[in-house]
Amino acid sequence: MKRWIVLAFLLASLLLLSPAKARDIIDMKDRHVSMPETITKIYSASYPLTVLLYALAPDLLAATNFPIAEPAKPLLDPALLNLPVVGAMQGRGRSLNPEEIMALHPDVILAWVDPTGETEHTIRQYGPTGLPILFIELNKLSDYPAALRFLGILLHREARAEKLAAYIEAAQTHVAKAVSSLPQEKRIRIYYAESPDGLATECDSSFHAEPIVIAGGLNVHHCAQTTHMGMERIALEQIIADRPELILAQDPGFARSIGADPSWRHIEAVQKDRVIAVPRLPFNWLDRPPSVMRALGIQWLAHVFYPDLLPFDTKTETRDFFKLFFGVEPSDEDIEHILH
Structure with missing residues (x-):
């Protein structure tokens, strides 16, 4: 009996130490990226993606890349206010620090597809972290529904993503119908x-x-x-x-x-x-x-x-x-x- 207990303990230890199950994802730049099956923490590398992720899955945010303005704080979840502020690739936030990102232990980095085509620069900047990088297309408002549905599948938040995507599509349709003539x-x-x-x-x-x-x-x-x-x-x-x-x-x-x-x-x-x-x-x-x-x-x-x-x-x-x-x-x- 003691021998079986010891063997069971060793098996459980090996399972805990084994790498997490991975899956292959094609991101919105048609890159094949190996990802953990379950994502528990994400670092978003740009302000638009951080706000998008805050709307879709705020519990998965590892950090923000911008300080929250004082007048905005009463309108946001206190959990967002307590996140560390780490740098970003684009915009006027604090400069990127790969070491800070690694210290957060995210499972994946989300990066904005730069409309000026700086994808390779982004990969070089984040390469030292050793983390998988997923590019998300968000250059036009019409890109947002597809981005939300993509992330909804990735994060197993399909129902939530569909509600947000449908709102954005309806808003665009409503405005276009009013002004198109x-x-x-x-x-x-x-x-x-x-x-x-x-x-x-x-x-x-x-x-x-x-x-x-x-x-x-x-x-x-x-x-x-x-x-x-x-x-x-x-x-x-x-x-x-x-x-x-x-x-x-x-x-x-x-x-x-x-x-x-x-x-x-x-x-x-x-x-x-x-x-x-x-x-x-x-x-x-x-x-x-x-x-x-x-x-x-x-x-x-x-x-x-x-x-x-x-x-x-x-x-x-x-x-x-x-x-x-x-x-x-x-x-x-x-x-x-x-x-x-």
Whole structure:
């Protein structure tokens, strides 16, 4: 009897020490990657993917790659606030530190497919960790449903992923139906002001400015995006010449102060008090960085552009989105604070 007990103990020990069952996954760059069958912890290498994973499977996040803004904290799960902040590949967060990632012991790294094609650079950066790397395509809002369904299968969260994917698809369809019949000459001319001085913007072809196009606006700055970061500098004289009818501002201080600045008073949008600040809580609704918030943001933006074409119950829609994606239900006062 003692011998059988000893043998059983040794067998159990060997099973515990044996490597976890693996599976072969084809990621969204058509790369074959060997993955653990069960994933318990993930490091997301970019802000958009971190927000996506927070919506889909927040319990699997090993860290964030951005600090949480104080006004956003009441709108988020406290568990997210307690995660360590580790660097990212893209964006303006803290620089990547492979040693920090390895110390978190994630099963896999999720990496954003860089629209400028820096896939190999990403692989070189993460190679020292020895962890499997999965690339996820998130360059357009239309990529998000497929990304969610892919991750839903990978993480065995198919039902949750389908709910989120279906919402994003429905939001795009709703907005497209409202604005698709608008002729070009009747579409509102938009200047997208991103910096505190208002003189950094995006090309009309940039993925950063995609929500403007989806919502039926005409971005007045015509050019081709040359860098992942964007933020093209522009002269005020060019903005005046482009005759925007509405200014969409990422910096709330700029949105508040532009009306008192005499150098901007030659612009119709300023004269008519048509300067709109982009909501930023709990994450930016449109960009900097792009995320699942765009599914709500395009509806809000289309309503701002064309209130008669797309009625939008701001409080109801915002509350429903937050409840579905983040598991929180903001009050009317919260929503007023988010918007204003």
